[in-house]
Amino acid sequence: MSTDTEHVEEGAETSTLRAWERWYHLPVLGAVMLFMLWVRTQQYERFLTDDGTPALAGVDSWYHWRMIRWTAENYPSTMPYEAWTGFPTGRYVGQFGTLFDQLIVTAAMIVGLGDPSTGTVYAVALFAIPVMAALVAVPVFYAGRRLGGTFGGLVSVVVLALAPGQFLSRSTIGQLDHHVGEVLFMAIAVFATMVAVRVGERDRPIYELVAEREWDAVRRPALYAALAGLALALYVWVWPSAVVLVGIFGVFYAVALSIDYLRGVSPDHLAFVGAVSMAVTALVAVVLFEEPSTSPTSFGYLQVLLPALVAVGSLFMAWLARQWNARDLDRRYYPVAIAGLAAVAFAAMAVVLPDLFDTIANNLTRRLLPLGEPTTDVTIREAQRPDDFTAHAVAEFGAAFYTMLAGLALLAARPLLGREYRAEYTLVIVWSLFLISMAATQIRFAYYLVLAVAVVNAAFVADVANLFDIDVRGSLDSLRSVETYQIIVVALVVLLLFAPLLPPLAQAGGTAWAQGNATAPNSDARVWEGSNEWLNENTPEPGNWAGADGAAELDYYGTYERPADGDYDYPEGTYGVLSWWDYGHLITVQGERIPHSNPFQQNARSSSAYLTAESEERGELILDAIAAGASVSEQSNEELSGIVEGNESDEEIRYVMIDYATAGGKFGAITQWTGPAYGHYATPEDYQLGEPIPVDEINETLTDLPYDDTMTSRLYFGDATGMENYRLVHENAEAGSPLFASYAVVRDGQVALDENGRPAVAVNRQVSRGELLQLDNDPRFEVFDVRQAAAVKTFERVEGATITGTVDDSSVADANATVFASVELATADNRTFTYVQEAAVADDGSFELTVPYATDDELAVEDGYTNSSVEATGPYDVELAVEGEDGLELAYDGTTEVGETAVVEGQTVDVTLEEATGEPGGADAGETDGDGDDGTQDDAQDGGNDTQAGDAGESEN
Known part of the structure; x- marks a missing residue:
């Protein structure tokens, strides 16, 4: 009796262990997702305000909040055209107001039972980003499991969860931006394509089956291919620039079809998957079509044509393979022919479709490949190239970056090791190499690379385990027969992958939870909030200037049809606000006024031309030319006068807003848009290049610089004194009154020279009280001017x-x-x-x-x-x-x-x-x-150490 009981208990225990062996990944995956959610939401209280106003972490987050509020008011519609930015033309917003925003509003509608309050919408929007980030773990796990089994899949999600870099920083609470949506839907699209490609290999659809309408034979691969195409289309719907993945898949199909043909496998199987999936993507893009352009950020021709070209290209390669066989040509020359035909096709595109060709070429150098000269994108920090890509990658992923590279090599070598070849391995290799290149092109694209690092490490773990005959499936039998050296190997691999991402080996503050704990509302938004609230309450509504009655035509949540010429016809009494482009979204959302330039970088060049203009006359001509609808940059005053003459429009830029960063740290970036370079503004007009300036002549020589004549300086530091058409109407001293120091670099008793022979001078660099004291006491620098001004004017x-x-x-x-x-x-x-x-x-x-x-x-x-x-x-x-x-x-x-x-x-x-x-x-x-400058700045220069100056300077640093 007791023996039977023991057998029953043993059987129950075995059954439980078998169930654990089969399903253990689900609770582990759930725990990892909860960890990811906790890391990203631990500072949610920082984003809750007493007055209910939003507090968001990024500048673009503010515009997504605008889109979410608009969509909630007009659900389920999305904004066709934005009249509340880009004055005097308005703006098609493209990558805003997409599926990303609709999903958030839909969730708010569910939570709010169809009529959510603003507070409900805000709460859902805050938590939606961390939730999306946690959901990324699902496709990453299943993609990793395809390469390295269940254990490999879990390794993938742990790498994803511990990575402290761009993906984490862009998916914490308050980061109301589409980046996390991009990562989630890219992961889904890649996983779905991996599955579809594998199904195509197994079911082997060929042309004859389609021609003879043997639908049963092709139904399964067609279904999976269609789902992959739909997943890719959803990714494009979230972010129109996701066509970059269409291009990556195009390269994959070209490479994989060539490999199949060289291996003696019919390319029909893979071509069928490529044609069906890309056709579905193209069809959905037709439905999404909004703007007749080839811009990557719009729902336009590019989103339709590129997947259609990949679909046609896949079919063409399969057809060409059949023709190659019919003529008994050497298979080795097939890839060469494909490469040659691709080059001819691009050359033809340059002639027949030059706009499409230019778009593809420009995005190759701006998003895909670290080639060519930097453009004005370098003034966007996140779009800059990493100075040291290897150091950047290690900071993002630790040793997992190197193990990913090893994993790619092991994936490529699997056929050489006698293991089964799969086209999905080629897909992962091509995709990963492109993500590495993208991350080397722009800092921000490390949030994409985290997917490849996570997924490929599943293959690395599986292949290392295979080399040492370790069964990472964790079956009962394998656990009983495990060897000591195998335990050591597993322990070493785990340490290699995860130790650099954990204390004490992680860089200071470099762990995932430390990064999540550091998240806070955007500082620019806090600084500008008071000024924008004042703008909203103390200026007439757009359309009501000078007693006009056009505000009713400019409903903040109204629907505006896209003008055929891209130039919105504003009602009488409408006016614009000029600032540097960084602050355009804040003016739209916080101030409910219409900025001229914005973080789309729309009109950045004309804003730069105005802010660097060295006379009031030129500044006025630039603003009048803007109102006339002209593209303003390097025209002479006479040319600008010709543009302005005869303009009968009553649309005008009425307000100019300048903050401490525009006048100080960002001024160098502003000059890059129109020139001359920053050095011009920091060099006396009569200075001869290479001429030495002794230390005792610095004050005499450098007190009258071209910078002082710019509209930026005369307005911000001078309060418009001596000017005829500008007056200060508000300053936001509550946000601080920073100190600014102008100083020269001193070497051997004279001002040092830069590589162009100009004096090495910094003009109006914002400093704290302590930094100013350090500069004053450092013999390497000579401070020749100190100023103080309110944070925003x-x-x-x-x-x-x-x-x-x-x-x-x-x-x-x-x-x-x-x-x-x-x-x-x-x-x-x-x-x-x-x-x-x-x-x-x-x-x-x-x-x-x-x-x-x-x-x-x-x-x-x-x-x-x-x-x-x-x-x-x-x-x-x-x-x-x-x-x-x-x-x-x-x-x-x-x-x-x-x-x-x-x-x-x-x-x-x-x-x-x-x-x-x-x-x-x-x-x-x-x-x-x-x-x-007014007396306040002189007082700051003479005294410089009063409590107000010191505290204000420190508060802004």
Whole structure:
């Protein structure tokens, strides 16, 4: 009796172990996915705000939030055209408002029972990204299992979960961007294609079966191929630029079909899979078609033509193989013929379809291959090439990168080791090599490479185990017969793969959970939030400028049809906001105003041209040319005048917003778009290249630089003093008042020279209080200017009021008289500064000056104008000075009020001057700073160590 019980218990135990052996991967996979989810959501509280406003981690995340809110309001439609960016034309948004955003909104609709609140949509959007990242583990596991069994599949997902690089940083909570969607759907598409290719090899569909309509024989491979094509189409639907994977698959089919033919295997099997899958992708792309262009970021011709070409190419290669056989040609020349025909096809494309050819060629060098000269993409940090790709890859994946390379070699060598050849191995090899190349081309594409690193390591583990006769399936029999050396091998492989990704071997802060713990809302969004909220509340709605009634035509969540010429016809009273392109999405979402340039890099060149313009005249011509619909970059002032002349459009750029980074650290990148290079702005105009500048002459030589004449400097640091058509209307001091230091690199008692013979000078580099002290005490540097300004400043373009008057004094005409108008102004946080304008007095004693600041606030937002937070503390002081023996001497003075209406509409204000004596205050104010800086900056330079300056500087670093 007891013996029978023991047998039953032993049988039950064996059954349990057998069940564990069969299903153990599911709880392990689930645990890994939960770990991935926890790592990415551990700092969710940082993204919850008291007032319910969104707090997101990336700049593009803000535009996805715009798309998600729009889709929620118009569900299930997606935005056909965006009128709230890219002023004055609008913008087709392409890779935004895609399946990625629809999936998030659909989930919110389910959670919110069909009518989700904004809070519900936001909560779902926050958690959707980590959930998608965790779901990547599913296709990675099953792809890895195809190469290395169940154990290999689990190795793949653990590598994926522990990788601390780009994939993790772009999939934490708050990162509301499509990158994680790209990775998820690429993984699904690759896995589905692996399965379809294998089914094609097993079921062997051939042309005769299709011709004779033997559907039963081809149904299974056709179904799997169609599913693979659908998976690829979904990937394209998430991100139109996913056509890059279509190109990779095209190379795979060309290589694999050639290998099959060389091996004596009919290419029909693989060609059938390629033709069916790519045909399905092309058909879905036809349904998604939105824009008649070959842009990779649009649902256009490229997304339809490229998979269609791969489908046709697959069929052509199968047909050519049959013709090769019929003529009894040497099989070895078949791949050569294919390569030659491909070259001819591309040459023909360059002639017949030049736009398509240029798109493919440009994307080869920008996304696929680290070739060619860098473009303006280098001003996007994530699009830059890694300085040291190997170091970059090791930082991303540790030793798993090297084991992936070994795994690729072992996959390619499997036929040589007497193991079965599979076309899916070729697929994985080709795909992995392209991902390596892409990651070497742009830093960000390491988030794709993580897939290959994870999946191929399954093959590495399986092949190493095979070499040492280790059964990684973990069966009961194998566990009983395991040898000591086999345990050691497994332990070494596990250490090699995972130890560099775990403490203490991981770099400081380089573990997955440390990276996840460091995630936080985007700093630019926090800095700009106050300025954009002010913009939303204190400027007229677009369409209502100057009392126009066009705002009803510009519903923020409205639907706008795509204009045939790509130029949206805005209603009267619409205006734009100019900033550097980094901040365009923030202006659209936080401020609900229409930026000129944006992170699509739309209009980046014209924004650069404006911000680097070295006179107010040129800056105004550029903005007027933009309103005229011209492409602005390197035209002369005369050419710009010709463009502007005759323009009857009332569309204008009304506001200019500049932050500390635009004026400081980003200015070098801004110059790359239009030139001249940054060195021009940091070099005195009369400087002879190679001329030495002694240390004791630095202040004298470098205090008047071309940078000081740029619109950026005159507005941001000068508060528009001396300018006629710009006034400061708001500054965001709550976000900090950073310090800026200009300094020269000193070597051997003089300023060092760069490779072009220019002085090695940094202009307005943002520094903390501590960094400024270090620069002051370091003999290698000489600080020659220190400035301080609010984090973000907003300026308004106005006509300017003209102050006129006449002095009936014949002696004035003979004394080179100058008239000055000055007014003290105060910001909302009680910072005061003085605006000064000057002009020469005519021979008849008359004068006129154009000034942009008003001394009252008689116009309000309700009237269609700006509610400025910068107000005059009194009237304008107008002073006329003549040259005397000791310089300028005050001869006449007076005061006048300048109304808001006069400033906005360009009216004339008369002033009466009376005789006076003494020194002209306006002249002194005007001469204080040649570059238009106000006293606040000078105080920072002289004192520099006050509490406000130090704390503000440190808070921004």
